[in-house]
Amino acid sequence: MIEAHNLSFTYAGSKRPAILDVNLGVDKGEFVVLTGPSGCGKTTFARCLNGLIPNFYQGELSGSITIMGTDISGHTTSELSRKVGFVFQNPENQLFSLSIERDVAFGPENLGLPKEETRRRVDWAMEITGISELREAAPYELSGGQQQRAAIAAVLAMKPEIMVLDEPTSFLDPLSASQILEAVADLREEANMTIVLIEHRLDLASKYASRIVVMDQGRVVLDGPPAKVYGEEAKLIGVGIPKISMLFNLLRQDGFDMGETPVSVEEATERLRSYLKDDRG
Amino acid sequence: MIEVRGLCFAYDDVEVLHNIDLRISDGEFVAVMGENGAGKTTLIKHFNGLLKPSRGEVLIDGVSTRESTVANLSRVVGLVFQNPDHQLFSETVFEEVAFSLRNLGYPEETVRRRVRFILETLDLGGYAEESPLMLSGGERKRVALASVLVSEPKHIILDEPTIGQDYQQKERLRNFIVQMNSQGRTVVIVTHDVEFVVDCKPRVVLLSRGSILADGPYDSILSDRILVEKASLIPPQISILMSSLAGLGFNPKIIDLYQARSALEKRLCEYVSEHV
Known part of the structure; x- marks a missing residue:
């Protein structure tokens, strides 16, 4: 779905590349959480996915990136937006x-869909995000x-094949945030949508992710399933992994290795229960 | 002292705060938590007089906000909004942060020193000459923080300070808040960030649908699953883990990562010694 080869970008007027030699392939149906400290290049990478780079942000782009086989250079953001839906950090901009x-309704109408289909999608999208009463x-x-x-x-209603969300839950209370993430995870299941979620808060997102990509100073430094990535403590400086994963890493450091680092509370509870119940048996 | 007595507030005809009573003593550290739309931001906007009560009153250091002006209250109450774009207007980060100090008539030498210090503290040292508009959301948020904190107001009110901040920046922010608080400044944060609150260990005021649902130490409130869920929060991960392990004899009130680590290690040691 997404293929980046040696992708680098330097914003006009900046001396340092914002991303450097990024190689990343994302397959259909993956749920990728892209994380890393502020300024690591994750938002820049996301801007390449819908053509905001190089169409809107000027600078020097090298390497290549294709979205479902289409190279982003030479395509406008509006062409790419049929394939890639983008949810920004700040909803006011959208x-x-x-x-x-x-x-x-704006998106589906713009795609030229029949009225009935537009209505169906609007109802569905408002239902799944829990805003039906706010029509x-x-x-x-x-x-x-x-x-x-x-x-x-508004993005869901366009039913894009790839959905990129840039810290979409930061303004939400935790319960609403987890409902949104669950809805996104459902979309992946039901519509086989490919999800790229940019997120600092990993406690809620981790259990849905099939893959965590950590960037630092413009490069991809870690890439793998959450349990594997969260176990690599030494390379995770500045990344706020879930407390539950931290706990198991601390226990491992102290000599209590209970296998792979859990990424959710449920998993951790199970692990400890089975471990400590043996104790009584 | 921030004192809220019988505060009711209505936007047009819709009452969004119902009969709030709250006393925050000088030097306290309070987190106001609750669901989206609970009235948290409406409440803190009363602390510097941006909003005036429909009924009841708000007293800052003994003076009713009705008898003062936002300009005067702002000297003692520094309020940082959730959306930094509502308060940034200067051409450079340095000018932005220097604005309030210059307004207060500080000598230029002092202004420079204090602005430099706060920019370094909030990891903005490299951006002094940049336009605030060129920065990322998280960085603009820190500029807004810097521009209020630089004049060291006696009471500091922060609306969702951790939004858009990575783990390192949050740690920096937490250290800074704790430092300001230990100098005797009152700190009130409005936040959804349960894990940040666990790390900060403040008094928690839980607001739901315009009323105070609970008020007390962070650990007793955040480990109360029913209360927490009523306010659309999710209990801290460690708290969920320890309460699910209560059946194995663990203390369900444990909420802190390091306490959980010691409790678990104690048990794991027993397990190892029994099985060797």
Whole structure:
């Protein structure tokens, strides 16, 4: 779905490349969490996925990146947006209509879909993001969390094959955040959508991820399944892995190795239960 | 002292805060938590007089916010908004942060020293001459923080300070908040970030649908699963783990990573010695 080869980009006016020699292939149906310290290049990489780089942000691009076989150079952001849906950090940048329903319908209408199909998709997208009651509301009347749900619904309604989300849950309370992530994970299951999620907060996202990619100073430094990546403590300086994974890494350091680092509380609980129950048997 | 007495507040006809009573003593560290739309931001906007109560009153150091102005209150209450773009307007990061100090009439020498210090502390030293608009969301947020914190207000109110910050920046922020707090400044943070709160160990005020649901030490509140879920939060990971292991004799109130580590290691040691 996504193939990056030796991809580098330096913003105009900057001396340092924002990403450097990135090689990354993402297959259909993967759920990739892209993380790393601020300024590591993850947002820059995401901007290459929908053509904002090089179309909108100027600078020097080298190497190549193809999205479903299409090279991003020479294609406009609007062409790429049919393949790649993009949810930004700040929902205010994405909502502009007078009602939420209009915002969600904008994408499918633009794709030239029949009215009935547009309506179906709008209903579905608003349902799955939990904003069905807010149809008539104007974006400015909503809380930050509700706005982000609306922004996600607007992208969902286009049913892109790849969905890129740049810290989509940062304005949401944890319960709403996990509902959104669960909805995204469902999309992957049901529609075999490919997900690229940029996230600092790994505690909620980890259990859905099939793969964690850690970037630092423009390069990919770690890439693998969550359990494997979270076990590589030495290379994770500055990455906020889930507390539960930290706990198992600490225990391992102290000589209690209970296998792979768990990435969710459920997994950790099971591991400890089975380990300590033997104790009684 | 921040004192809230019987505060009700309505936007148009919709009441969003109902009869809030709250006392925050000088030097306290409080986290206001609760679901999206619970009224957290509305509450703290009363602390520097941006909003005035529909009923009841808010007293800052004994003076009702009705009898003061935002300009005057802002000298003692520094409020950093959730969205930094609502408060950034200067051409460079340095000018932005220097603005309030210059306004307060500090000599240029002092202004430079203090601005440099706060920029270094918040890892913005390299951006002094850049335009705030060129920075990332997380960086702009820190510029907004710097521009309020530089004048060292007595009461510091931060709306969602950890949004968009990576782990390292959060640690930096936490150290800085703790440092300001240990100098005797009151710190109030509004946040959803349960794990950050566990690391900060403040008093927690839980707000839900415009009313105070609970108020107490962070560990007793955040380990109370029912309360936490009522406020659309998720309990800290360590707390969920330890309460699920309560059947094996672990203390379900443990919420801290290092306490969990000692409790587990103690048990694991017993296990090893029994099986050798």
